[in-house]
Amino acid sequence: MSARIAAVDYYLPESVLSNEDLAAQFPEWSVEKIASKTGIHRRHISGPDEFSSDLATAAGRRLFEGRDIDPASIEYLIVCTQSPDYYLPSTACIVQERLGLPTSTGATDITLGCSGYIYALGLAKGLIESGQVSNVLVITADTYTKFINPLDKSVRTIFGDGAAATLVADDGNAESISGITYGTNGAGAKSLIVPHGGLRAGEGLQPKSDVTARALESTGYDLYMDGPDIFNFTLDVVPSSVDAILAKAGLTGEDIDLYVFHQANAFMLEHLRKKLGVPAEKFFVALADFGNTVSSTIPIALTEAERQGVLKPGMRVMLLGFGVGLSWGGFVATW
Template sequence: MKANIKAISYYLPESILSNELINQEFPEWEIEKISSKTGINSRHISADDEFSSDMAVKAANRLFEEHNIDKSTIDFLLFCTQSPDYFLPTSACIIQERLGLNTSIGALDFNLGCSGFVYGLSLAKGLISGGMAKNVLLITAETYSKFIHPKDKSNKTIFGDAGAATLITSEKGFCELDNFVFGTDGKGAENLIVKQGGLRYPVSNENEDISDEFGNVRNDKNLYMNGTEIFNFTGEFVPQLTNSILEKSNLSKEDVDLFIFHQANKYMLNHLRKKIKISEEKFFIAMEDCGNTVSSTIPIALYEAQKQEKLTAVSNVILAGFGVGYSWAACNLIFNQ
């Protein structure tokens, strides 16, 4: 049984952190420098009392309303987040109740970052292909801003909060999910991490702030990213990932109409595009007004590509997610069914 993406919607919090506001706080960060390096002009930041489940519910309700979807047809809920409301219960169970979905559905959380949307699509396809579900609601939502130290100017310029909802169905959609490839290398786990908060390292109130060579401040309950190692990781593995999905799908780069990668930052994306030798017109970027929203970057970009009519005359689209874990995944979408 085929699995198809039928609809996507997303939600961005009301509060906006612009480059102008960052410059006011950190005058050494010039507005134009932030924009040119990151490709981001502003990011949306969740309110103090707004969490991943709240954004998930808002994104899903927007999906139902925007695309006239009967929520009673949903028979499985997948929720991807690394910033859950609680250790337990499962956030997906809370979201099911708040959305008023049937109690006969399956619901689960899975913890992945920038590769999470592609992994979620693969799980949805497996459920549908195995006859266990017909309509899977995949939601991605993150509040990374709550992990970032107020004086960590580097991470502050990159990450924004968001939620995205995608309906994957056995019925006809705007594209079919075809092949998938995956990768995992846990040796890079400590290069992108929130060390405290789990059971191994509970949150401590006695943390001392430390400052790096660039003046970024953080402690062990904040998000830490080793930018150099993450950049090296993507440069090594993303080209291999792209070649693997092309080979598995029996496609050449010329056969692909659009590449949509995880929207990490403009500098990294342009480096990857040039290294893989993808033309600019085939490489879609949509992060200017929302930043790096982790697992929601690809569905947001897909939504914007569809809105800008970039998907009206295409046959093959490649999605690739990569990051924290290290974890990576890619798939190809078939259009013109």
């Protein structure tokens, strides 16, 4: 048995936060400045009564309808989210019922952010190739904007909400997902944190996240990101990860037709592209109209690359996620 990415699609909330909206609220930041720093022009924002399970369900339905997939055929569901509706029950159980998946379907959550898509597909591959199931529905869904203090312009310009659904199925042929590598550095957990809303106060892990020190009035979550730390971490681990993936897959950089990385921001991605020496035409970026949707950036970019005719059947694409945790992972997929 050999797992492959059989289909992918995504869903975005209707509400949009544009650079013009942000510039009106923060006059010291022009539209041009926001776009030049992030490469993002607009991002979709979940409504007050719209949560991760809603986005996940909508993404799953869009995949089923667009690819003529019978919900009754799904054998396992993985939902990757760091913004669950509840501490318990798991979001996957809620989505299983809403999508009309059989009660024989396995369903579980994993809580990872920017690397979550890679980890979820790695788990799906293991489930399939160990013979437990023949297909897995992987859904990534996050509503990070609900964590963001509205006066924290540094992160409001970056993050958007969204969800993506991917069907991973038994190919029965040659290995379609290869060279999987993972990495974790929990010493960097303090670099990106939601300090409030959980069972433990986050100031103990990251004193800089204290809202008083940030001149903010708490909204109950107050996401904090140390941008320079994240940037330096990325420049450090991504090149070595690319080398490790290629070595494990038995490939060279010339064998890769397209690179699709976590869509953090355009500034970071361009630095990585140049550092890796990847030609611009082989390095796909799709975040101008989406923002950083955390676990969903890679599947959204894959969908866009396919729709635009950039990603075609038979191509080898390297996927690599990195960020909150600190955590990273990647592999090569034959499309």
